[in-house]
Each structure stands twice: as structure tokens, then as C-alpha cells.
Amino acid sequence: MSELKTYSETILILEENKILFKKNGEIIELPKWKINRIIERKNNNENIEKIRIKTNVGKEYELITEIGVLKKLKIIFPYKIKLNKKNVG
Secondary structure: OOOOOOOOOOOOEEEOOEEEEEEOOEEEEEEHHHEEEEEEOOOOOOOEEEEEEEEOOOOEEEEEEEOOHHHHHHHHOOOOEEOOOOOOO
16 A cells, blocks of 8 residues: 655745755754755646655655746756656757
């Protein structure tokens, strides 16, 4: 049986050199140097984007965001983005 994931609503803040959001009441700050890769995840819903952020210290964060966030991340972190090949073309 597959693993079920729960997501909680939070505010995502995109700044020039970092990403901020809250997880379990703790503010997570990911500066540019700490982000290893931002990956677009497979998505069957046209109204949301699924994103996984991998850090250099082995942590991963999964986000479900509104449309347009991935485009903003491409501008801020152009060399960190890995697109879902199914969506590119």
C-alpha cells in the first residue's frame, strides 16, 4: 500500500536568495547555497504545482503550490530547477 502524505497550509515567501515557509510551527529558511535541487513533480491537476526541494544537508521538502510559483523559482534559482520531462515540450 502506498504511503499517504499530509500537507498543511502555510505561506511561502520567495526572496532574491532564499525561500521561507513554516512547517509544524517552525520557520524553515532555505538560503540559495543550501538548496541543491528544485524538482517539478508529476501532477495530474492543472490548478496546482507539485514541487520537491532537496537541500545539501539531505533534507527534502514537498510543496503543493498555486500555478506560477515554479515560474518564479526558475527566475530566482535558474540553475537549481529540474523540470518534469513529461511537462516540457
